[in-house]
Amino acid sequence: MEFNTITESLEKINSNKISIVELNDIFINRIKKNKNLNAFIYFDEENISQQIKKIQSSKKNFKLKGIPLAIKDLFCTKNMPTTAGSKILQNFQPSYESHVSQKLLDQGSIFLGKANCDEFAMGSATNTSYYGNTINPISPRGSQLVPGGSSGGSAAAVAANLCLGATGTDTGGSIRQPASFCGVVGIKPTYGLCSRWGIIAFASSLDQAGVFANNIADTAILLREIAGHDNKDSTSANREIPNYFENLNQDMSGKVVGVPKEYILPDIPEDISKIWEQAIKSLERGGVKVKNISLPHTKYALPAYYIIAPAEASSNLARYDGVRYGFRSEEGTSLDEMYELTRSEGFGKEVKRRVLIGTYVLSAGYYEAYYMKAQKVRRLISNDFNEAFNECDFILTPTAPSPAFPIGEKEDDPIKMYLNDIFTVPASLAGIPGISIPFGKSQNGLPLGIQLLSKHFDEQLVLNAGLYLEKNNV
Amino acid sequence: MKIDKNTTLKIAKLCRIKVRDEEIEELSSQLSSILDWVEKLNEVNTDNIEPLNNVSIATLPLRKDKENLQDQSKEVLSNAPEKLENYFAVPKVVE
Amino acid sequence: MSSLIQGKFSKWETVIGLEIHAQIKSNSKLFSSSSTKFGSSPNSQVSLFDAAMPGMLPVINEFCIKQAVKTGLGLKAKINRYSVFDRKNYFYADLPQGYQISQYKHPIIGEGAVTIDFKDGSSKDIRIVRLHLEQDAGKSLHDQNPSKTYVDLNRSGVALMEIVSEPDLNSSHEASLYITKIRSILMYLDTCDGNMQEGSLRTDVNISVRKPGEELGTRCEIKNLNSIKFIKQAIEYEAMRQIKIIEEGGIIEQNTLLFNPQLGKTKPMRSKEEAHDYRYFPDPDLLPLKLEDDFIEIIKKDIPELPDERKKRYINEYKLSNYDSSVLTIEKSISDYFDKVLGCHQDLKKSAKLVVNWITSELFAILKKNEVEIHNSPITPYNLGQLVKLIISNKISGKIAKDVFEDMYKNSLSPEEIVNSRGLAQVTNVKEIELIIDQILKLNYDKVNDYKAGKTKLLGFFVGQAMQISKGKANPKILNDILIKKLS
Known part of the structure; x- marks a missing residue:
């Protein structure tokens, strides 16, 4: 049997057609066979069997009973080390469980391991991890493609069927872009829908937890479990969480989809424009009205993001100083020297670059010109979306400007790498939900993703539209 | 090049990251090109626009003043690279 | 009252502004529920948030906000309906997050004033610029070990109110009156325990000197003084040091200083040599604090007589x-x-x-x-x-x-x-007193004659004698009246 969806597996487990051990063994064996993908930073069979025992001995009515998941290594976990893909957190063992992962544990899911990611979620190719690159499982024979990033380990694990679902975090596209590269579904919910408590911070005003799965139904099931108010996170929204799965409805007739002209870029590959068009046509056939809209400040989203995110990161990463946890350089003799060497040896190149940029844009004399300016532009971008949603119910765009590319490409040019997030960053700045679903293929047969955006807290609508496109794929 | 070597060293000092001599040049030029690129924002008229610091719809939640008297020192010190007599220990600081 | 200092060549005016860091009286810390108790064993009052563990987030203590508002009302200051928490970024061993959560552009309390009173009956208003909320740092211990500094985070995250004055103070005496007054108001309000020995009230002194009427001089900041005595000593020493430098043709360098109470001298802080750049920006983990009128009105009702x-x-x-x-x-x-x-x-x-x-x-x-x-x-x-x-x-x-x-x-x-x-009640019975007087007049017959002859000074002698016999209990007025009557 295939066992690649949560709905199917839950049905088998609940009707005792398969045991939790048997189900998880299938995935454990796949992980062992696919070690070369380097999708996991931490994987330990003994740890998994302990978890299974605990679930088996419980009488609780779990909603995710025995479901094997991968957890991005940015979520602090009580029973597994947490590194954020960084040397500076090598061997860090949290004494606490992140709010989101705790909710998943509370529903009886099994954590197979900690998924690889870009260091502190800074990257678009899972190539900045101290623990090595993750390889995209869809790589054609003889080549090694990136899985996207930063949640590349999570996306790859789901795509290779090493688990049934995975958590990710998305700051500027870190769920949606790898979902697109690996051919799976990935959702970044509204800012504030899921608690950030216990997730290692990159850029606090943008970071949001989300999930990967093989289809919309599974995504809807997982999203409901991780969403919800948390009084430990002051930015968490106090709202009723709908039952996304039960509410799924692919009847899209009468809805209006917005197609933003600013996302039509001159150097975008033809195959991407093609699947975008096909998706629009597909929706039209389902009774959706197509409306051309304008999001005039789109081209300023990336530059604004690359000021705001590094600024917040430079402050969020100040705590990694070798005093209370993590790596400490042996060399320093004074406190300042210890700090400088610890952080220089403990952080990788991309992290250091961003911390330096972030420090610069906040420093005296530059704050107004860079940071403040970027926050003003952020308001304009957010206003663009507000106005657009007066005219349409949801927005359709490509997820990424290219399919997965070979490992090593774009590494010498940071800006080239940053352009990966060109379609995902605007929604991050506005805090609205976005989902990437696999739609069509590139000329070379690589998966491509389509992005659906909606108003704050209207996750149901992008899930419904996603379901429609999933059923009406090309 | 707007970020010269001295500026790079100054910022690096501020964020406590040691930059080796052989790295300075490349780093300075990378930082410069990133800054050149983000300066595209100057094309946007932002007069009378309020900065947007947070997109959360929440209002700042207030906590009741209840104290937790549990001693968590064991937990808090468990990952420390160096601890002595229940203190974190760092190289000597001269004030 | 003239507070000018005589230099070698002319008179100088000292200009002083104070930043008082008052620890808020609360059970738990500003952004975590760890206890604020003083003197507990090292790192025993440290939550995961206080230790800046990865992924930990701040949640503000409502009571600390109320205490700040209450203090603002007590200082007759403007209560800002909108305030923002910012991060002040710098590295130090006892600052676990690498930043202090403080308030920079939008403090919770705006302008206010306090009055100081002098012995001669005059008084002076000292203007307050602002009061803002911020986290306290932990403690670094430098003398426990020859090669290490120890860090205790018990105090890390305790709520402070920083009360900033205008440079309206002109002498060490005025500064001490001002701090005493602020301390008094805080203690009346019960927003700070005022315990200076335990560090509940710490002061940074900004000080410069000028000739009266001239432009403000370059100021120096003396950090972290925790007794009124030291504040006075530090100001007096520092004013003279600056006057001496200027009178000898030198210029004052803007500097951060520490006061050494043993030597009675200020000296530049070594660790502050490189210029600070705190890179303030709004803390994205916290949203702006908006105060409703009702919230303030309820606190107003709670303000005691000041x-x-x-x-x-x-x-x-x-x-x-x-x-x-x-x-x-x-x-x-x-x-x-x-x-x-x-x-x-x-x-x-x-x-x-x-x-x-x-x-x-x-x-x-x-x-x-x-x-x-x-x-x-x-x-x-x-x-x-x-x-x-x-x-x-x-x-x-x-x-x-x-x-x-x-x-x-x-x-x-x-x-x-x-x-x-002890039978000490005063004797007011006229008869009883007359008896005593008769007794002493009889015993001192010669002196009675002297008195009558004009030596009226002897009255005191008779009073004394009578008092002695009454063991001091005779009512002096009645005694006096009867004596004069009997002697005339």
Whole structure:
């Protein structure tokens, strides 16, 4: 049997057609066979069997009973080390469980391991991890493609069927872009829908937890479990969480989809424009009205993001100083020297670059010109979306400007790498939900993703539209 | 090049990251090109626009003043690279 | 009152502004529920948030906000309906997050003022620029180990109010009056315990000198002073140091200084050599704080009578002097004691000055001698009130009262008990006094003649003799009257 969806597996487990051990063994064996993908930073069979025992001995009515998941290594976990893909957190063992992962544990899911990611979620190719690159499982024979990033380990694990679902975090596209590269579904919910408590911070005003799965139904099931108010996170929204799965409805007739002209870029590959068009046509056939809209400040989203995110990161990463946890350089003799060497040896190149940029844009004399300016532009971008949603119910765009590319490409040019997030960053700045679903293929047969955006807290609508496109794929 | 070597060293000092001599040049030029690129924002008229610091719809939640008297020192010190007599220990600081 | 300092060549004016860091009285910290208790074992009051563990987030303590608003109301300051928490970024061993959560552009409290009173009855208003909320840092211990600095995070994250004054102070004396007044207001409001020894009130002093009327000079900042004595010493030393430099043709370098109490000198802080750049920006983990009118109104109702209002009441109702009133009111415990004494009996209100004298001379002296705080005084306000009542109703003389007072302190007895058991009640019975006078006039027949011959100074002698026989209990006025009558 295939066992690649949560709905199917839950049905088998609940009707005792398969045991939790048997189900998880299938995935454990796949992980062992696919070690070369380097999708996991931490994987330990003994740890998994302990978890299974605990679930088996419980009488609780779990909603995710025995479901094997991968957890991005940015979520602090009580029973597994947490590194954020960084040397500076090598061997860090949290004494606490992140709010989101705790909710998943509370529903009886099994954590197979900690998924690889870009260091502190800074990257678009899972190539900045101290623990090595993750390889995209869809790589054609003889080549090694990136899985996207930063949640590349999570996306790859789901795509290779090493688990049934995975958590990710998305700051500027870190769920949606790898979902697109690996051919799976990935959702970044509204800012504030899921608690950030216990997730290692990159850029606090943008970071949001989300999930990967093989289809919309599974995504809807997982999203409901991780969403919800948390009084430990002051930015968490106090709202009723709908039952996304039960509410799924692919009847899209009468809805209006917005197609933003600013996302039509001159150097975008033809195959991407093609699947975008096909998706629009597909929706039209389902009774959706197509409306051309304008999001005039789109081209300023990336530059604004690359000021705001590094600024917040430079402050969020100040705590990694070798005093209370993590790596400490042996060399320093004074406190300042210890700090400088610890952080220089403990952080990788991309992290250091961003911390330096972030420090610069906040420093005296530059704050107004860079940071403040970027926050003003952020308001304009957010206003663009507000106005657009007066005219349409949801927005359709490509997820990424290219399919997965070979490992090593774009590494010498940071800006080239940053352009990966060109379609995902605007929604991050506005805090609205976005989902990437696999739609069509590139000329070379690589998966491509389509992005659906909606108003704050209207996750149901992008899930419904996603379901429609999933059923009406090309 | 707007970020010269001295500026790079100054910022690096501020964020406590040691930059080796052989790295300075490349780093300075990378930082410069990133800054050149983000300066595209100057094309946007932002007069009378309020900065947007947070997109959360929440209002700042207030906590009741209840104290937790549990001693968590064991937990808090468990990952420390160096601890002595229940203190974190760092190289000597001269004030 | 001139506060100018005489230099070698001319007179100089000192210009001082203070930043007072007052620890808020609360059970738990500003952004975590760890206890704020002083003196616990190292790192025992540290939550995962206080230790800046990855992924930990701040949640603000409502009570600390109320305390700040209450203080703002007490300082007659503007309460800002909108305030923002910012991160102040710098590295230090006892700053676990690598930033302090503070308020920079939008503090919770705006402009206010406090009044300081001088001995000569004059007073001066000192303007407050702002009050903002921020986290305290942990503690670095440098002398526990020869090669290491130890870090204790118990204090890390405790709520502070930073109260910033305008540079309206012109002498060490004014600075000390100002701090005393702020401390007094905070203690009346119960927003800070005012315990300077435990570091609940720490002051940074900004100081410069100039010739009167000239532009402000370059200022230096003396960091982290935790006693009024040191603040005075530091200001006096630093003012003279700056005057000397300028008079010798030098210029003042803007600097951050530390005061060494052993040497009585200031010196530049070594660790602050490189210029700071705090890179303030709004903390994305917290949203702006918006205060509703209702929230403020409820706190307003909770504001007790403050020292200035009490002072006014003492002046108006009891006709006390400005100075007496401010001496009483500066320490809430003294003022409370005084109010309780007066509350004993309606008659005492007319003799408030007498009560003040008893408190500020006899009571202060005996408490000081025995190192006892006024709120623990063995002489209760009620008993002191009774004692004063005995005096004003002529039951005992002032002299006997002092004796009774000593006894009250030693044995915690009421004055009536002592007066009765020791038979100290004043004799006002005319017959009884006449008998005593007759006795001494008979015994000193020769002196009576001398008196009658014009040596009227002898009256004092007769009074003394009579008092001695009455064991000091005879009412002096009646005694005097009878004596004069009998001698004429």
